[in-house]
Amino acid sequence: MGIVIISPNRSTDVWESEIRKIDPNIDIQVFPNIERYEDVSVALLWNHPTGLLSKFPNLKLICSMGAGVDHILADDTISDNLPITRIVDPKLTFSMSNFVIMGVLNYHRQWPRYQKQQVEQKWDMSQPEIPIHIGVLGVGELGGDLIRKLQALDLKVAGYGNSVKEGLSYPYYHGGQLQDFLDQINVIVCLLPLTPDTEKFLNKDFFLKCKKGTYLINVARGKHLVEADLIDALDQGQLSGALLDVFLEEPLPQQHPFWRHDKIQVTPHIASVTNPKAAVPQIVNNYHNILNQQPLTNQIDRARGY
Template identity: 80%
Template structure:
Protein backbone atom coordinates (compact mmCIF):
# COMPACT_ATOMS: atom_id res chain seq x y z
CA UNK A 1 0.00 0.00 0.00
CA UNK A 2 1.19 3.52 -0.65
CA UNK A 3 0.55 7.21 -1.20
CA UNK A 4 -0.63 9.09 -4.27
CA UNK A 5 0.09 12.80 -4.72
CA UNK A 6 -2.47 14.64 -6.82
CA UNK A 7 -1.59 18.30 -7.28
CA UNK A 8 -1.94 19.47 -10.90
CA UNK A 9 -0.95 23.07 -10.15
CA UNK A 10 2.06 22.41 -7.89
CA UNK A 11 5.48 20.84 -8.19
CA UNK A 12 5.55 17.72 -6.02
CA UNK A 13 9.28 16.91 -6.03
CA UNK A 14 9.95 18.34 -2.57
CA UNK A 15 6.95 16.41 -1.19
CA UNK A 16 8.26 13.15 -2.64
CA UNK A 17 11.74 13.85 -1.28
CA UNK A 18 10.47 14.60 2.22
CA UNK A 19 8.29 11.47 2.34
CA UNK A 20 11.18 9.25 1.24
CA UNK A 21 13.45 10.93 3.77
CA UNK A 22 11.15 9.83 6.59
CA UNK A 23 10.14 6.42 5.27
CA UNK A 24 11.73 5.13 2.07
CA UNK A 25 9.49 2.05 2.14
CA UNK A 26 6.40 4.03 1.20
CA UNK A 27 5.34 3.53 -2.40
CA UNK A 28 4.67 6.94 -4.01
CA UNK A 29 2.76 7.57 -7.22
CA UNK A 30 2.25 11.06 -8.66
CA UNK A 31 -0.60 12.35 -10.82
CA UNK A 32 -1.05 12.10 -13.76
CA UNK A 33 1.23 9.03 -13.92
CA UNK A 34 -0.77 6.86 -11.52
CA UNK A 35 -1.28 3.32 -12.80
CA UNK A 36 -1.67 1.09 -9.71
CA UNK A 37 -4.79 2.67 -8.23
CA UNK A 38 -5.47 -0.41 -6.10
CA UNK A 39 -2.15 0.06 -4.26
CA UNK A 40 -3.05 3.51 -2.91
CA UNK A 41 -4.24 3.86 0.70
CA UNK A 42 -3.65 7.59 1.22
CA UNK A 43 -3.92 10.52 -1.19
CA UNK A 44 -2.37 13.99 -0.85
CA UNK A 45 -4.48 16.58 -2.61
CA UNK A 46 -4.43 20.13 -3.82
CA UNK A 47 -7.06 21.13 -6.39
CA UNK A 48 -7.51 17.60 -7.68
CA UNK A 49 -9.79 16.80 -10.65
CA UNK A 50 -13.30 16.34 -9.28
CA UNK A 51 -14.34 12.69 -9.24
CA UNK A 52 -10.78 11.38 -9.63
CA UNK A 53 -10.75 9.65 -6.25
CA UNK A 54 -13.38 7.17 -7.41
CA UNK A 55 -10.52 5.38 -9.19
CA UNK A 56 -8.99 4.24 -5.88
CA UNK A 57 -10.73 1.09 -4.55
CA UNK A 58 -8.70 0.82 -1.33
CA UNK A 59 -8.53 4.47 -0.28
CA UNK A 60 -8.55 5.00 3.50
CA UNK A 61 -7.52 8.62 4.01
CA UNK A 62 -7.52 11.97 2.19
CA UNK A 63 -4.88 14.55 3.21
CA UNK A 64 -4.96 18.19 2.23
CA UNK A 65 -1.55 19.58 1.29
CA UNK A 66 -2.46 22.80 3.10
CA UNK A 67 -4.49 24.17 5.98
CA UNK A 68 -7.63 24.52 3.85
CA UNK A 69 -9.90 21.64 2.87
CA UNK A 70 -12.59 23.41 0.84
CA UNK A 71 -10.97 22.18 -2.39
CA UNK A 72 -11.61 18.63 -1.13
CA UNK A 73 -15.09 19.15 0.26
CA UNK A 74 -16.19 20.67 -3.05
CA UNK A 75 -15.95 17.17 -4.56
CA UNK A 76 -19.28 15.53 -3.72
CA UNK A 77 -18.04 12.18 -5.06
CA UNK A 78 -15.81 11.65 -2.01
CA UNK A 79 -17.59 9.26 0.40
CA UNK A 80 -18.81 10.89 3.61
CA UNK A 81 -17.16 8.22 5.77
CA UNK A 82 -13.71 8.82 4.30
CA UNK A 83 -11.59 10.78 6.83
CA UNK A 84 -9.97 14.05 5.75
CA UNK A 85 -7.00 15.71 7.44
CA UNK A 86 -5.36 19.09 7.02
CA UNK A 87 -1.94 20.57 7.77
CA UNK A 88 -1.37 22.38 11.05
CA UNK A 89 1.90 24.32 11.07
CA UNK A 90 2.90 27.17 13.42
CA UNK A 91 4.87 28.67 10.51
CA UNK A 92 1.62 29.01 8.53
CA UNK A 93 0.14 30.99 11.41
CA UNK A 94 3.32 33.05 11.81
CA UNK A 95 3.40 33.98 8.11
CA UNK A 96 -0.31 34.74 7.92
CA UNK A 97 -0.29 37.04 10.94
CA UNK A 98 2.78 38.89 9.67
CA UNK A 99 1.22 39.43 6.26
CA UNK A 100 -2.01 40.79 7.69
CA UNK A 101 -0.16 43.02 10.16
CA UNK A 102 1.80 44.41 7.20
CA UNK A 103 -1.49 45.20 5.48
CA UNK A 104 -3.02 46.74 8.60
CA UNK A 105 -0.01 48.97 9.29
CA UNK A 106 0.27 49.91 5.62
CA UNK A 107 -3.28 51.25 5.78
CA UNK A 108 -2.89 52.71 9.27
CA UNK A 109 0.29 54.63 8.38
CA UNK A 110 -0.68 55.28 4.72
CA UNK A 111 2.46 53.68 3.30
CA UNK A 112 1.06 53.18 -0.21
CA UNK A 113 -0.05 56.81 -0.31
CA UNK A 114 3.46 58.01 0.57
CA UNK A 115 5.02 55.76 -2.06
CA UNK A 116 2.81 57.39 -4.67
CA UNK A 117 3.59 60.86 -3.34
CA UNK A 118 7.31 60.16 -3.62
CA UNK A 119 6.86 59.43 -7.33
CA UNK A 120 4.96 62.72 -7.63
CA UNK A 121 7.61 64.59 -5.53
CA UNK A 122 4.74 65.70 -3.32
CA UNK A 123 5.33 66.76 0.30
CA UNK A 124 2.07 66.27 2.22
CA UNK A 125 2.18 65.92 6.01
CA UNK A 126 -1.59 65.87 6.46
CA UNK A 127 -3.27 62.88 8.12
CA UNK A 128 -0.12 60.72 8.47
CA UNK A 129 -2.09 57.93 10.10
CA UNK A 130 -5.66 56.65 10.05
CA UNK A 131 -7.02 55.37 13.38
CA UNK A 132 -8.09 51.75 12.94
CA UNK A 133 -10.35 49.37 14.78
CA UNK A 134 -9.64 45.97 13.24
CA UNK A 135 -12.44 43.46 12.89
CA UNK A 136 -11.35 39.85 12.37
CA UNK A 137 -13.84 37.52 10.68
CA UNK A 138 -12.97 34.05 11.93
CA UNK A 139 -11.24 33.67 15.29
CA UNK A 140 -9.84 30.15 15.07
CA UNK A 141 -6.13 29.37 15.26
CA UNK A 142 -5.13 31.95 12.66
CA UNK A 143 -7.56 34.65 13.78
CA UNK A 144 -6.71 34.19 17.44
CA UNK A 145 -2.99 34.58 16.80
CA UNK A 146 -3.56 37.67 14.67
CA UNK A 147 -5.74 39.30 17.31
CA UNK A 148 -3.14 38.70 20.03
CA UNK A 149 -0.43 40.33 17.93
CA UNK A 150 -2.60 43.29 16.93
CA UNK A 151 -3.44 43.88 20.58
CA UNK A 152 0.27 43.76 21.43
CA UNK A 153 0.72 46.64 18.97
CA UNK A 154 -1.89 48.62 20.89
CA UNK A 155 -4.57 48.44 18.19
CA UNK A 156 -8.27 48.08 18.92
CA UNK A 157 -9.60 44.70 17.79
CA UNK A 158 -12.93 42.87 17.66
CA UNK A 159 -13.72 39.35 16.53
CA UNK A 160 -16.63 37.67 14.81
CA UNK A 161 -17.36 33.95 14.58
CA UNK A 162 -20.01 31.32 14.13
CA UNK A 163 -20.52 30.34 17.76
CA UNK A 164 -20.30 31.95 21.20
CA UNK A 165 -16.96 32.14 23.01
CA UNK A 166 -16.18 33.14 26.58
CA UNK A 167 -13.21 34.56 28.45
CA UNK A 168 -11.75 36.55 25.56
CA UNK A 169 -9.62 39.68 25.93
CA UNK A 170 -11.42 41.46 23.08
CA UNK A 171 -14.99 42.22 22.09
CA UNK A 172 -16.51 39.25 20.30
CA UNK A 173 -19.66 38.84 18.23
CA UNK A 174 -21.26 35.83 16.58
CA UNK A 175 -24.21 34.70 14.50
CA UNK A 176 -26.79 37.42 13.97
CA UNK A 177 -24.58 40.02 15.72
CA UNK A 178 -22.76 40.84 12.47
CA UNK A 179 -24.10 44.39 12.28
CA UNK A 180 -23.00 45.12 15.85
CA UNK A 181 -19.54 43.82 14.93
CA UNK A 182 -19.30 45.92 11.77
CA UNK A 183 -20.42 49.03 13.67
CA UNK A 184 -17.19 48.80 15.70
CA UNK A 185 -14.70 48.38 12.86
CA UNK A 186 -13.21 50.33 9.99
CA UNK A 187 -10.79 47.63 8.81
CA UNK A 188 -12.03 44.08 8.17
CA UNK A 189 -9.83 41.01 7.89
CA UNK A 190 -11.40 37.86 6.46
CA UNK A 191 -10.00 34.63 7.93
CA UNK A 192 -13.20 32.61 7.75
CA UNK A 193 -13.17 28.94 6.79
CA UNK A 194 -14.84 28.40 3.44
CA UNK A 195 -18.15 26.60 3.89
CA UNK A 196 -21.53 26.69 2.19
CA UNK A 197 -22.51 29.39 4.70
CA UNK A 198 -19.46 31.62 4.12
CA UNK A 199 -19.23 31.37 0.31
CA UNK A 200 -19.79 34.89 -1.12
CA UNK A 201 -20.01 36.17 2.47
CA UNK A 202 -18.28 39.38 1.38
CA UNK A 203 -21.00 40.69 -0.91
CA UNK A 204 -23.04 43.81 -1.63
CA UNK A 205 -25.27 43.35 1.44
CA UNK A 206 -22.19 42.94 3.64
CA UNK A 207 -20.49 46.04 2.26
CA UNK A 208 -23.65 48.09 2.78
CA UNK A 209 -23.55 47.14 6.47
CA UNK A 210 -19.95 48.33 6.86
CA UNK A 211 -19.01 51.75 8.20
CA UNK A 212 -18.35 54.17 5.35
CA UNK A 213 -14.71 54.01 4.27
CA UNK A 214 -13.98 50.57 5.72
CA UNK A 215 -10.83 48.87 4.39
CA UNK A 216 -10.90 45.15 3.50
CA UNK A 217 -8.16 42.51 3.71
CA UNK A 218 -9.02 39.04 2.37
CA UNK A 219 -6.46 36.29 2.98
CA UNK A 220 -8.88 33.39 3.45
CA UNK A 221 -10.35 32.14 0.16
CA UNK A 222 -11.26 33.89 -3.08
CA UNK A 223 -14.73 32.37 -3.00
CA UNK A 224 -15.54 34.32 0.15
CA UNK A 225 -15.75 37.42 -2.05
CA UNK A 226 -18.31 38.45 -4.66
CA UNK A 227 -15.76 40.25 -6.80
CA UNK A 228 -18.08 42.48 -8.81
CA UNK A 229 -19.71 43.68 -5.59
CA UNK A 230 -16.31 44.74 -4.23
CA UNK A 231 -15.56 46.83 -7.31
CA UNK A 232 -18.96 48.50 -7.00
CA UNK A 233 -18.47 49.16 -3.28
CA UNK A 234 -15.08 50.76 -3.92
CA UNK A 235 -16.35 52.89 -6.80
CA UNK A 236 -19.29 54.11 -4.70
CA UNK A 237 -17.08 54.90 -1.71
CA UNK A 238 -18.62 52.32 0.61
CA UNK A 239 -15.11 50.94 1.08
CA UNK A 240 -11.87 52.89 0.96
CA UNK A 241 -9.67 50.10 -0.38
CA UNK A 242 -8.77 46.43 -0.34
CA UNK A 243 -5.75 44.15 -0.03
CA UNK A 244 -6.46 40.80 -1.70
CA UNK A 245 -4.26 37.72 -1.62
CA UNK A 246 -6.84 35.14 -2.77
CA UNK A 247 -9.14 35.04 -5.78
CA UNK A 248 -11.95 32.98 -7.29
CA UNK A 249 -9.71 32.15 -10.23
CA UNK A 250 -5.97 31.71 -9.73
CA UNK A 251 -3.71 32.83 -11.25
CA UNK A 252 -5.69 36.04 -11.55
CA UNK A 253 -6.51 36.51 -15.27
CA UNK A 254 -4.49 39.22 -17.01
CA UNK A 255 -7.64 41.10 -18.00
CA UNK A 256 -9.16 41.08 -14.50
CA UNK A 257 -10.19 44.57 -13.27
CA UNK A 258 -8.44 44.05 -9.93
CA UNK A 259 -5.02 44.50 -11.55
CA UNK A 260 -5.65 48.11 -12.52
CA UNK A 261 -8.09 49.29 -9.85
CA UNK A 262 -6.47 52.17 -7.98
CA UNK A 263 -8.01 51.14 -4.65
CA UNK A 264 -7.02 47.46 -4.78
CA UNK A 265 -3.67 45.91 -3.91
CA UNK A 266 -3.06 42.40 -5.25
CA UNK A 267 -0.63 39.72 -4.05
CA UNK A 268 -0.40 36.23 -5.64
CA UNK A 269 -1.70 33.98 -2.82
CA UNK A 270 1.51 34.21 -0.82
CA UNK A 271 0.23 35.36 2.59
CA UNK A 272 0.92 31.91 4.01
CA UNK A 273 2.47 29.05 2.04
CA UNK A 274 2.67 25.43 3.20
CA UNK A 275 6.15 24.23 4.15
CA UNK A 276 6.55 20.58 3.05
CA UNK A 277 9.21 19.98 5.71
CA UNK A 278 6.61 20.71 8.38
CA UNK A 279 3.67 19.13 6.56
CA UNK A 280 5.09 15.78 5.47
CA UNK A 281 5.82 14.37 8.96
CA UNK A 282 2.11 14.87 9.79
CA UNK A 283 1.09 13.06 6.62
CA UNK A 284 3.49 10.15 7.16
CA UNK A 285 2.31 9.79 10.75
CA UNK A 286 -1.31 9.61 9.59
CA UNK A 287 -0.30 7.13 6.87
CA UNK A 288 1.00 4.77 9.54
CA UNK A 289 -1.90 5.57 11.88
CA UNK A 290 -4.47 4.59 9.26
CA UNK A 291 -2.62 1.33 8.52
CA UNK A 292 -2.40 0.52 12.24
CA UNK A 293 -5.96 1.66 12.98
CA UNK A 294 -4.74 4.41 15.31
CA UNK A 295 -6.41 7.83 15.83
CA UNK A 296 -5.60 10.45 13.20
CA UNK A 297 -4.11 13.87 13.89
CA UNK A 298 -5.56 17.07 12.41
CA UNK A 299 -8.73 15.36 11.22
CA UNK A 300 -11.46 17.79 10.18
CA UNK A 301 -15.14 17.76 11.09
CA UNK A 302 -16.90 17.09 7.79
CA UNK A 303 -20.16 18.64 9.02
CA UNK A 304 -18.52 21.91 10.08
CA UNK A 305 -16.29 22.00 7.01
CA UNK A 306 -13.02 22.55 8.89
Protein backbone atom coordinates in the same frame (compact mmCIF):
# COMPACT_ATOMS: atom_id res chain seq x y z
CA MET B 1 -0.11 0.18 0.21
CA GLY B 2 1.12 3.64 -0.63
CA ILE B 3 0.47 7.34 -1.16
CA VAL B 4 -0.69 9.15 -4.28
CA ILE B 5 0.13 12.86 -4.69
CA ILE B 6 -2.40 14.76 -6.77
CA SER B 7 -1.57 18.43 -7.32
CA PRO B 8 -2.08 19.37 -10.98
CA ASN B 9 0.27 21.92 -12.55
CA ARG B 10 2.53 22.09 -9.51
CA SER B 11 5.87 20.46 -8.86
CA THR B 12 5.65 17.77 -6.18
CA ASP B 13 9.36 16.89 -6.11
CA VAL B 14 9.98 18.30 -2.65
CA TRP B 15 6.95 16.45 -1.25
CA GLU B 16 8.20 13.15 -2.64
CA SER B 17 11.70 13.81 -1.33
CA GLU B 18 10.51 14.64 2.18
CA ILE B 19 8.28 11.55 2.37
CA ARG B 20 11.18 9.30 1.34
CA LYS B 21 13.46 10.89 3.93
CA ILE B 22 11.08 9.86 6.68
CA ASP B 23 10.00 6.49 5.32
CA PRO B 24 11.72 5.23 2.14
CA ASN B 25 9.48 2.16 2.14
CA ILE B 26 6.32 4.09 1.28
CA ASP B 27 5.26 3.56 -2.32
CA ILE B 28 4.61 6.95 -3.96
CA GLN B 29 2.72 7.60 -7.19
CA VAL B 30 2.18 11.06 -8.65
CA PHE B 31 -0.72 12.25 -10.78
CA PRO B 32 -1.12 11.93 -13.73
CA ASN B 33 1.35 9.00 -13.89
CA ILE B 34 -0.71 6.55 -11.85
CA GLU B 35 -0.47 2.88 -12.79
CA ARG B 36 -1.54 1.01 -9.65
CA TYR B 37 -4.75 2.56 -8.36
CA GLU B 38 -5.39 -0.44 -6.13
CA ASP B 39 -2.12 0.14 -4.23
CA VAL B 40 -3.13 3.55 -2.88
CA SER B 41 -4.36 3.90 0.68
CA VAL B 42 -3.70 7.64 1.23
CA ALA B 43 -4.28 10.54 -1.18
CA LEU B 44 -2.35 13.78 -0.73
CA LEU B 45 -4.29 16.50 -2.52
CA TRP B 46 -4.40 20.08 -3.70
CA ASN B 47 -7.06 21.01 -6.28
CA HIS B 48 -7.54 17.47 -7.57
CA PRO B 49 -9.82 16.76 -10.56
CA THR B 50 -13.38 16.15 -9.38
CA GLY B 51 -14.31 12.48 -9.33
CA LEU B 52 -10.75 11.18 -9.61
CA LEU B 53 -10.68 9.61 -6.15
CA SER B 54 -13.40 7.16 -7.10
CA LYS B 55 -10.76 5.26 -9.09
CA PHE B 56 -8.91 4.22 -5.91
CA PRO B 57 -10.69 1.13 -4.52
CA ASN B 58 -8.58 0.87 -1.34
CA LEU B 59 -8.40 4.55 -0.37
CA LYS B 60 -8.60 5.00 3.40
CA LEU B 61 -7.54 8.61 4.02
CA ILE B 62 -7.42 11.99 2.29
CA CYS B 63 -4.78 14.53 3.34
CA SER B 64 -4.89 18.17 2.29
CA MET B 65 -1.53 19.64 1.32
CA GLY B 66 -2.47 22.83 3.16
CA ALA B 67 -4.53 24.18 6.03
CA GLY B 68 -7.64 24.49 3.87
CA VAL B 69 -9.89 21.59 2.88
CA ASP B 70 -12.58 23.36 0.83
CA HIS B 71 -10.98 22.09 -2.37
CA ILE B 72 -11.66 18.55 -1.12
CA LEU B 73 -15.14 19.11 0.28
CA ALA B 74 -16.20 20.68 -3.02
CA ASP B 75 -15.99 17.21 -4.62
CA ASP B 76 -19.35 15.60 -3.86
CA THR B 77 -18.21 12.28 -5.34
CA ILE B 78 -16.02 11.61 -2.28
CA SER B 79 -17.49 9.15 0.20
CA ASP B 80 -18.64 10.66 3.50
CA ASN B 81 -16.88 7.79 5.25
CA LEU B 82 -13.40 8.84 4.16
CA PRO B 83 -11.59 10.82 6.88
CA ILE B 84 -9.90 14.06 5.86
CA THR B 85 -6.94 15.72 7.55
CA ARG B 86 -5.32 19.11 7.09
CA ILE B 87 -1.94 20.64 7.82
CA VAL B 88 -1.39 22.50 11.08
CA ASP B 89 1.92 24.36 11.05
CA PRO B 90 3.00 27.19 13.40
CA LYS B 91 4.89 28.72 10.46
CA LEU B 92 1.62 29.04 8.53
CA THR B 93 0.16 30.98 11.43
CA PHE B 94 3.32 33.08 11.83
CA SER B 95 3.37 34.05 8.15
CA MET B 96 -0.35 34.80 7.99
CA SER B 97 -0.28 37.09 11.00
CA ASN B 98 2.78 38.94 9.71
CA PHE B 99 1.18 39.47 6.31
CA VAL B 100 -2.05 40.84 7.75
CA ILE B 101 -0.21 43.09 10.21
CA MET B 102 1.77 44.46 7.27
CA GLY B 103 -1.49 45.22 5.44
CA VAL B 104 -3.09 46.79 8.51
CA LEU B 105 -0.10 49.03 9.25
CA ASN B 106 0.33 50.02 5.61
CA TYR B 107 -3.28 51.21 5.62
CA HIS B 108 -2.98 52.81 9.07
CA ARG B 109 0.16 54.77 8.08
CA GLN B 110 -1.03 55.34 4.47
CA TRP B 111 1.94 53.69 2.79
CA PRO B 112 0.34 53.53 -0.70
CA ARG B 113 -0.33 57.28 -0.45
CA TYR B 114 3.30 58.07 0.32
CA GLN B 115 4.57 55.79 -2.44
CA LYS B 116 2.41 57.75 -4.88
CA GLN B 117 3.56 61.08 -3.46
CA GLN B 118 7.21 60.08 -3.83
CA VAL B 119 6.67 59.53 -7.55
CA GLU B 120 4.95 62.93 -7.70
CA GLN B 121 7.69 64.52 -5.56
CA LYS B 122 4.96 65.83 -3.29
CA TRP B 123 5.66 66.71 0.34
CA ASP B 124 2.46 66.44 2.37
CA MET B 125 2.62 65.97 6.13
CA SER B 126 -1.14 66.23 6.72
CA GLN B 127 -2.99 63.40 8.47
CA PRO B 128 -0.17 60.83 8.52
CA GLU B 129 -2.30 58.22 10.33
CA ILE B 130 -5.78 56.81 9.74
CA PRO B 131 -7.42 55.84 13.06
CA ILE B 132 -8.28 52.16 12.87
CA HIS B 133 -10.42 49.64 14.71
CA ILE B 134 -9.81 46.17 13.26
CA GLY B 135 -12.44 43.46 12.98
CA VAL B 136 -11.38 39.86 12.36
CA LEU B 137 -13.88 37.54 10.71
CA GLY B 138 -13.01 34.05 11.94
CA VAL B 139 -11.25 33.65 15.28
CA GLY B 140 -9.88 30.13 14.99
CA GLU B 141 -6.19 29.32 15.17
CA LEU B 142 -5.17 31.91 12.58
CA GLY B 143 -7.59 34.61 13.69
CA GLY B 144 -6.79 34.13 17.36
CA ASP B 145 -3.05 34.47 16.77
CA LEU B 146 -3.57 37.59 14.67
CA ILE B 147 -5.75 39.24 17.32
CA ARG B 148 -3.19 38.57 20.06
CA LYS B 149 -0.45 40.19 17.97
CA LEU B 150 -2.61 43.17 17.05
CA GLN B 151 -3.37 43.65 20.75
CA ALA B 152 0.37 43.57 21.48
CA LEU B 153 0.70 46.54 19.12
CA ASP B 154 -1.93 48.35 21.20
CA LEU B 155 -4.40 48.36 18.30
CA LYS B 156 -8.15 48.17 18.87
CA VAL B 157 -9.55 44.85 17.66
CA ALA B 158 -12.75 42.81 17.76
CA GLY B 159 -13.66 39.34 16.56
CA TYR B 160 -16.65 37.75 14.84
CA GLY B 161 -17.48 34.06 14.44
CA ASN B 162 -20.28 31.58 14.02
CA SER B 163 -20.39 30.14 17.52
CA VAL B 164 -20.47 31.45 21.08
CA LYS B 165 -17.05 31.91 22.68
CA GLU B 166 -16.40 32.99 26.25
CA GLY B 167 -13.43 34.19 28.25
CA LEU B 168 -11.80 36.09 25.38
CA SER B 169 -9.57 39.13 25.91
CA TYR B 170 -11.29 41.14 23.18
CA PRO B 171 -14.87 42.06 22.19
CA TYR B 172 -16.43 39.14 20.35
CA TYR B 173 -19.60 38.94 18.27
CA HIS B 174 -21.31 35.94 16.71
CA GLY B 175 -24.23 34.88 14.54
CA GLY B 176 -26.90 37.58 14.37
CA GLN B 177 -24.59 40.18 15.94
CA LEU B 178 -22.84 40.96 12.64
CA GLN B 179 -24.22 44.52 12.40
CA ASP B 180 -23.09 45.27 15.97
CA PHE B 181 -19.63 44.02 15.01
CA LEU B 182 -19.44 46.07 11.82
CA ASP B 183 -20.63 49.22 13.61
CA GLN B 184 -17.45 49.16 15.70
CA ILE B 185 -14.77 48.72 13.05
CA ASN B 186 -13.27 50.28 9.92
CA VAL B 187 -10.78 47.56 8.91
CA ILE B 188 -12.05 44.06 8.11
CA VAL B 189 -9.80 41.00 7.95
CA CYS B 190 -11.42 37.90 6.48
CA LEU B 191 -10.04 34.66 7.92
CA LEU B 192 -13.25 32.66 7.75
CA PRO B 193 -13.21 28.97 6.85
CA LEU B 194 -14.89 28.35 3.51
CA THR B 195 -18.21 26.56 4.03
CA PRO B 196 -21.59 26.76 2.27
CA ASP B 197 -22.57 29.38 4.88
CA THR B 198 -19.53 31.60 4.30
CA GLU B 199 -19.25 31.37 0.51
CA LYS B 200 -19.96 34.85 -0.99
CA PHE B 201 -20.07 36.24 2.57
CA LEU B 202 -18.36 39.43 1.40
CA ASN B 203 -21.12 40.72 -0.86
CA LYS B 204 -23.12 43.86 -1.61
CA ASP B 205 -25.38 43.51 1.43
CA PHE B 206 -22.36 42.98 3.68
CA PHE B 207 -20.55 46.04 2.32
CA LEU B 208 -23.65 48.21 2.81
CA LYS B 209 -23.65 47.21 6.49
CA CYS B 210 -20.05 48.42 6.87
CA LYS B 211 -19.12 51.89 8.07
CA LYS B 212 -18.46 54.15 5.09
CA GLY B 213 -14.75 54.08 4.22
CA THR B 214 -14.05 50.62 5.68
CA TYR B 215 -10.90 48.88 4.40
CA LEU B 216 -10.95 45.15 3.48
CA ILE B 217 -8.22 42.53 3.73
CA ASN B 218 -9.10 39.07 2.36
CA VAL B 219 -6.57 36.31 3.02
CA ALA B 220 -9.03 33.43 3.42
CA ARG B 221 -10.49 32.18 0.11
CA GLY B 222 -11.46 33.82 -3.15
CA LYS B 223 -14.94 32.31 -2.92
CA HIS B 224 -15.69 34.40 0.16
CA LEU B 225 -15.82 37.50 -2.03
CA VAL B 226 -18.27 38.59 -4.72
CA GLU B 227 -15.72 40.38 -6.86
CA ALA B 228 -18.12 42.61 -8.79
CA ASP B 229 -19.73 43.75 -5.53
CA LEU B 230 -16.33 44.78 -4.18
CA ILE B 231 -15.57 46.91 -7.23
CA ASP B 232 -18.97 48.62 -6.91
CA ALA B 233 -18.40 49.28 -3.19
CA LEU B 234 -14.99 50.81 -3.91
CA ASP B 235 -16.21 52.92 -6.82
CA GLN B 236 -19.13 54.22 -4.76
CA GLY B 237 -16.88 55.07 -1.79
CA GLN B 238 -18.55 52.62 0.59
CA LEU B 239 -15.17 50.93 1.00
CA SER B 240 -11.91 52.89 0.93
CA GLY B 241 -9.65 50.12 -0.36
CA ALA B 242 -8.78 46.44 -0.32
CA LEU B 243 -5.77 44.16 0.00
CA LEU B 244 -6.50 40.84 -1.70
CA ASP B 245 -4.33 37.72 -1.60
CA VAL B 246 -6.92 35.16 -2.79
CA PHE B 247 -9.16 35.08 -5.85
CA LEU B 248 -11.89 33.12 -7.60
CA GLU B 249 -9.46 32.25 -10.39
CA GLU B 250 -5.75 31.80 -9.73
CA PRO B 251 -3.47 32.94 -11.22
CA LEU B 252 -5.50 36.12 -11.55
CA PRO B 253 -6.25 36.59 -15.28
CA GLN B 254 -4.27 39.38 -16.94
CA GLN B 255 -7.41 41.22 -18.00
CA HIS B 256 -9.00 41.10 -14.54
CA PRO B 257 -10.02 44.60 -13.33
CA PHE B 258 -8.39 44.05 -9.93
CA TRP B 259 -4.94 44.50 -11.52
CA ARG B 260 -5.66 48.08 -12.57
CA HIS B 261 -7.98 49.33 -9.83
CA ASP B 262 -6.31 52.16 -7.92
CA LYS B 263 -7.95 51.16 -4.62
CA ILE B 264 -6.95 47.48 -4.74
CA GLN B 265 -3.61 45.92 -3.83
CA VAL B 266 -3.03 42.42 -5.23
CA THR B 267 -0.64 39.75 -3.96
CA PRO B 268 -0.37 36.25 -5.55
CA HIS B 269 -1.72 34.02 -2.75
CA ILE B 270 1.50 34.25 -0.73
CA ALA B 271 0.19 35.40 2.67
CA SER B 272 0.88 31.93 4.08
CA VAL B 273 2.41 29.10 2.07
CA THR B 274 2.67 25.47 3.21
CA ASN B 275 6.17 24.30 4.07
CA PRO B 276 6.52 20.65 2.93
CA LYS B 277 9.22 19.96 5.53
CA ALA B 278 6.74 20.80 8.29
CA ALA B 279 3.74 19.21 6.58
CA VAL B 280 5.14 15.83 5.48
CA PRO B 281 5.82 14.43 9.00
CA GLN B 282 2.13 14.94 9.80
CA ILE B 283 1.14 13.15 6.60
CA VAL B 284 3.48 10.20 7.12
CA ASN B 285 2.34 9.90 10.73
CA ASN B 286 -1.29 9.74 9.62
CA TYR B 287 -0.38 7.28 6.86
CA HIS B 288 0.82 4.85 9.52
CA ASN B 289 -2.07 5.73 11.85
CA ILE B 290 -4.71 4.87 9.28
CA LEU B 291 -3.02 1.57 8.37
CA ASN B 292 -2.71 0.64 12.05
CA GLN B 293 -6.20 1.84 12.93
CA GLN B 294 -4.89 4.52 15.28
CA PRO B 295 -6.42 7.99 15.89
CA LEU B 296 -5.59 10.61 13.27
CA THR B 297 -4.08 14.01 13.95
CA ASN B 298 -5.61 17.21 12.55
CA GLN B 299 -8.70 15.42 11.30
CA ILE B 300 -11.43 17.83 10.23
CA ASP B 301 -15.08 17.83 11.23
CA ARG B 302 -16.79 17.34 7.89
CA ALA B 303 -20.08 18.69 9.21
CA ARG B 304 -18.45 21.99 10.11
CA GLY B 305 -16.22 22.07 7.04
CA TYR B 306 -12.93 22.54 8.91
